[in-house]
Amino acid sequence: MGIAERKHRQKQALRERILDAARRIVVREGFAALSMRKIADAIEYSPATLYLHFASRDDIARALCEEGYAQLLATFVPLVQIADPAERLKALGRAYVAFGVQHPETYRLIFMEDPSYTGAALGGAAAGAGQDGGNGGDTSANAGTGGSTASRSNADDDPGDAALHIMIDALDELRAAGRLSASVASMESAVWAEALWASLHGIVALNLTCPVFPSAPLETLVGVTLDAWLGAPQPVAAGASKSAAARGKKTVARRHSEPAESTDPAPEPATKRKAAGP
Secondary structure, eight states: OOOOHHHHHHHHHHHHHHHHHHHHHHHHOOGGOOHHHHHHHHHHHOOHHHHHSSHHHHHHHHHHHHHHHHHHHHHHHHHHHHSSSSHHHHHHHHHHHHHHHHHHHHHHHHSOOOHHOOOOHHHHHHEEEEEEEGGGGSSGGGGGGTSOHHHHHHHHHHHHHHHHHHHHHHHHHHHHHHHHHHHHTOHHHHHHHHHHHHHHHHHHHHHHHHHTSSSSHHHHHHHHHHHHHOOOOOOOOOOHHHHHHHHHHHHHHHSSSSSOOOOOOOOOGGGGSSOOOO
């Protein structure tokens, strides 16, 4: 191993130590407690050393957000192989809510803190899909491919983009199969996906911040929401399972690296909360 390579590895190792310490602070004490000095104390380095790797606390927060999006994407990728796009979207919705409830501090950081952290990750996906015209009313073969090469390239590079595009791809398949109502079919794919995402986020946010409302079990709320959006299950066309398997392989191939495992403490199941009125 040459000197340059050894120095690079040492730099990367220290960078990971900084992020590990920051992650533990956020999980244990919340994002507000995160500071450069506290991180430096945790790894027994001077604060000045941290600035050799990260320009600010915000840079560290953004790096943690990227890890959080990668974790969310990792929960989505196996579900891409579900053949029926409506059932795939329902599975994605359930996975999204489960991720937020099981990793509350990570979820708060990437969706409920400084909006610049979330905007940097998801803004590109929505903009790219909007430029495609959302395939509104298009039932051609391209309607099920999930958008243009440019927007797909953005999604390949960012886990937040990729997670949103998995939802958009399933919607485009429903559109291509003529399984959307006229009002929904005329809507841009990005708008539809964002609206569904926003509904799921509302469920998670209330679960994390308002334990007495809603009083219905979490699984019931998620099920009612997804059925309202997507309706009853539909029969799967012959050969669809093979297409889903191929789609899953392509999605996995696009990922550049495996996401870090979350260290968020596991909360008590939401269904065990006391059912009290708001």
